[in-house]
Amino acid sequence: MDGIxxxxxxxxxxxxxxxxxxxxxxxxLLPDVDAGGFASQWRDKYVPSMANVREGRRDWAYLDxxxxxxxxxxxxxxxxxxxxxxxxxxxxxWHRLPAWPDSLDGLTRLRERYTLAALSNGGFALLTTxxxxxxxxxxxxxxxxxxxxxxxxxxxYRTAARLLDVEPGEVLMVAAHGWDLDGAxxxxxxxxxxxxxxxxxxxxxxxxxxxxxxxxxVASFTELAEVLSRV
Amino acid sequence: MDGIxxxxxxxxxxxxxxxxxxxxxxxxLLPDVDAGGFASQWRDKYVPSMANVREGRRDWAYLDxxxxxxxxxxxxxxxxxxxxxxxxxxxxxWHRLPAWPDSLDGLTRLRERYTLAALSNGGFALLTTxxxxxxxxxxxxxxxxxxxxxxxxxxxYRTAARLLDVEPGEVLMVAAHGWDLDGAxxxxxxxxxxxxxxxxxxxxxxxxxxxxxxxxxVASFTELAEVLSRV
Numbered sequence: 105m106d107g108i109x110x111x112x113x114x115x116x117x118x119x120x121x122x123x124x125x126x127x128x129x130x131x132x133l134l135p136d137v138d139a140g141g142f143a144s145q146w147r148d149k150y151v152p153s154m155a156n157v158r159e160g161r162r163d164w165a166y167l168d169x170x171x172x173x174x175x176x177x178x179x180x181x182x183x184x185x186x187x188x189x190x191x192x193x194x195x196x197x198w199h200r201l202p203a204w205p206d207s208l209d210g211l212t213r214l215r216e217r218y219t220l221a222a223l224s225n226g227g228f229a230l231l232t233t234x235x236x237x238x239x240x241x242x243x244x245x246x247x248x249x250x251x252x253x254x255x256x257x258x259x260x261y262r263t264a265a266r267l268l269d270v271e272p273g274e275v276l277m278v279a280a281h282g283w284d285l286d287g288a289x290x291x292x293x294x295x296x297x298x299x300x301x302x303x304x305x306x307x308x309x310x311x312x313x314x315x316x317x318x319x320x321x322v323a324s325f326t327e328l329a330e331v332l333s334r335v
Numbered sequence: 336m337d338g339i340x341x342x343x344x345x346x347x348x349x350x351x352x353x354x355x356x357x358x359x360x361x362x363x364l365l366p367d368v369d370a371g372g373f374a375s376q377w378r379d380k381y382v383p384s385m386a387n388v389r390e391g392r393r394d395w396a397y398l399d400x401x402x403x404x405x406x407x408x409x410x411x412x413x414x415x416x417x418x419x420x421x422x423x424x425x426x427x428x429w430h431r432l433p434a435w436p437d438s439l440d441g442l443t444r445l446r447e448r449y450t451l452a453a454l455s456n457g458g459f460a461l462l463t464t465x466x467x468x469x470x471x472x473x474x475x476x477x478x479x480x481x482x483x484x485x486x487x488x489x490x491x492y493r494t495a496a497r498l499l500d501v502e503p504g505e506v507l508m509v510a511a512h513g514w515d516l517d518g519a520x521x522x523x524x525x526x527x528x529x530x531x532x533x534x535x536x537x538x539x540x541x542x543x544x545x546x547x548x549x550x551x552x553v554a555s556f557t558e559l560a561e562v563l564s565r566v
Contacts, residue, residue: 147500217468219463219464226501227474227500228498228499229498229499229500229501232474232475233449233450233501236450236474243463243466243467243476244459244463244476245474245475245476246474249498250481267459267460267480268459268463269458269460270460271461293493
């Protein structure tokens, strides 16, 4: 773990609790559906929708656009037809999500020693809004949008290192998802798995440390700050 | 001034005092030269060096590269030949500069109501380092590097608005230089002139409010926060 200069943090699930945040907003806007189930089904379409971009089946599209397309499909499947304003507000649910309880304290400690970057597939505007609303102390926002390539495409990680003028091996990627860390490692980054057992809500199994390959595994950002303080 | 959502701040001269910061570091590294004069002569090459990129006489080059080329020319003109390490440290002088006394307070107040972005011709890594070292509370870093186009090219300003998903007219560009505000206005942004009489040191005349066209003119970030609080 020596030689690290930048900590790049995944956001959805790793730094903020998308499940609770989206389910709460769905409950407000679509009072007749199972909000948690709806949030989960929406998120299920996340990785496949980006794969269409990554694998060249469509041109670059912003995450808001992918979220909107997934939402429209899901609403039709549920036999729902809310108005345009409601659909727009549902897409914006992903712009305002609560931080996990340890995120503020752990990130604040990590920032004392490292450059702290948000590195997410969320768009630059989405991430700026979300990080500001959650009062998270990032030094900079680094979106996949800047590379026009979604994680786990190696270009997304390497663009982050290039913009911060460091070698890929000087970046520690922190994520709650094995697929994200696999992509980071393939691009030459170091990897920290942050186990978030409740990330997918009460009815789904989140990635667990035993299943994931990473340089280090922790249960919170606070624990990561402690581990790195001993390096 | 209504309808503004983003405040985009120029950095060198507007938010930080490049003259004092660079001169202090030149005095340390090149003790036999007139440090203030050297800093001014180096800065004189700034706009012309970027014009070569803007006007297509050379490909995109990072500001660090332009600063290094200008430095090498200037050292030769002064008959100086410091070693490579000294030259590198001189280029890095532009990465660590002191904030003007009003910047922290004024920016903190502006951030309560607006998305606050650094929008400079400095590289993304340079700006991230500089903003972190000066403890300035920006929500995001927006470098000309992200557009690969230097201000006052309209593309630099429009890319900033696009990344933050706002219309150009929803962005207020704050700068101490008329040429920057002229570029911002041509790109459709709103403009605030921040008068910094000491920006170029004691022997040079900085841009003054009477010479500059802008939607509003102020003498500090604190005054700008006050003016906008009345909108």
